[in-house]
Amino acid sequence: MNFPLIMLLIYTGRKTAAMVWEICNPSTGQSVILPKMKSRKRTGATSFFGYDPTEKQFKVLSMFITKNGISNEHQVLTLAPTGKLSVRIIECSIPHCPQSPGICINGVLYYKSSPNWSSEVDGIMCFDVRSETFRFVRVMEPFIRAVHPRATLINYNGKLASVMSTQSYNYIDEKSIGFVMYVVQDLEKQKWSKHNYELTHLREYGVAMLLFAGVTVAGEIVLLPKYPSSPFYVFYCSLERKSIRRVEIQGMGGFKQVYTFVNHVEDVKLMQTF
Numbered sequence: 001m002n003f004p005l006i007m008l009l010i011y012t013g014r015k016t017a018a019m020v021w022e023i024c025n026p027s028t029g030q031s032v033i034l035p036k037m038k039s040r041k042r043t044g045a046t047s048f049f050g051y052d053p054t055e056k057q058f059k060v061l062s063m064f065i066t067k068n069g070i071s072n073e074h075q076v077l078t079l080a081p082t083g084k085l086s087v088r089i090i091e092c093s094i095p096h097c098p099q100s101p102g103i104c105i106n107g108v109l110y111y112k113s114s115p116n117w118s119s120e121v122d123g124i125m126c127f128d129v130r131s132e133t134f135r136f137v138r139v140m141e142p143f144i145r146a147v148h149p150r151a152t153l154i155n156y157n158g159k160l161a162s163v164m165s166t167q168s169y170n171y172i173d174e175k176s177i178g179f180v181m182y183v184v185q186d187l188e189k190q191k192w193s194k195h196n197y198e199l200t201h202l203r204e205y206g207v208a209m210l211l212f213a214g215v216t217v218a219g220e221i222v223l224l225p226k227y228p229s230s231p232f233y234v235f236y237c238s239l240e241r242k243s244i245r246r247v248e249i250q251g252m253g254g255f256k257q258v259y260t261f262v263n264h265v266e267d268v269k270l271m272q273t274f
């Protein structure tokens with residue numbers, strides 16, 4: 001397990017254990033099924049995948065979610081280079097409700113959070129993967145839209161960023177005039193930069209719903225169809241050149257749902273950019 005890994009939620013098809021998390025190495029096809037979290041309470045659970053570049057360790061942060069949406073019983077699962085798993089219970093002194101998938105940048109795992117189910121997202125939880133500690137950073141005006149419920153968190157050139165269509169959708173379609181991106185300059189000091197992008201070229205392609213999949217190392221935003229169709233296209237928006245490339249991926253005809261992991265390269269050196 002020495003290569004960039006991805007984490008997948010898979011359906012087992014069994015009635016009792018409907019879903020399990022699996023960590024997979026796309027280079028070797030090796031995979032590890034994560035142990036189920038044990039709790040007597042019947043609540044939901046959520047998991048995030050992180051990488052600590054200092055100790056070169058993959059970790060999975062998991063937590064149960066109570067009825068009012070607040071996380072409890074936090075645990076960290078560490079995946080040793082041998083493939084061995086170890087679990088540690090950790091404390092989180094910040095009651096919060098996770099509200100987005102996580103994104104790990106330079107050893108810090110970020111996800112949007114709110115005080116509970118019934119309140120709006122008001123900031124970002126930052127989990128330091130190495131020290132296994134939590135920090136909450138509130139996001140305020142004029143940048144509160146960076147943590148809008150429909151904004152997608154991305155890694156933009158090594159910085160935490162958030163993207164959303166100009167009409168506040170989590171997708172882009174042929175009616176979209178563009179999207180807005182906020183990039184963190186200094187999270188603690190509430191410094192974000194705001195960028196508006198027009199998508200005039202996209203209209204020529206007559207696309208259906210496209211979701212934000214992430215950013216390539218070349219700084220292109222990757223857009224992926226929400227519902228796969230044939231032919232299957234992926235779009236790359238270059239923010240510097242203000243242009244869009246459309247790339248057809250063949251052999252996708254039979255899939256009902258597609259997940260994308262950007263920047264997977266079959267080379268260990270790229271671990272540094274994970």
Ligand SMILES: *[C@@H]1O[C@H](CO)[C@@H](O)[C@H](O)[C@H]1NC(C)=O
Nearest residue numbers: 068114115116117118119120
């Ligand atoms: C949710 O959080 C808000 C803001 O902190 C608070 O005013 C409200 O009472 C909370 N609701 C519940 C059900 O805990």
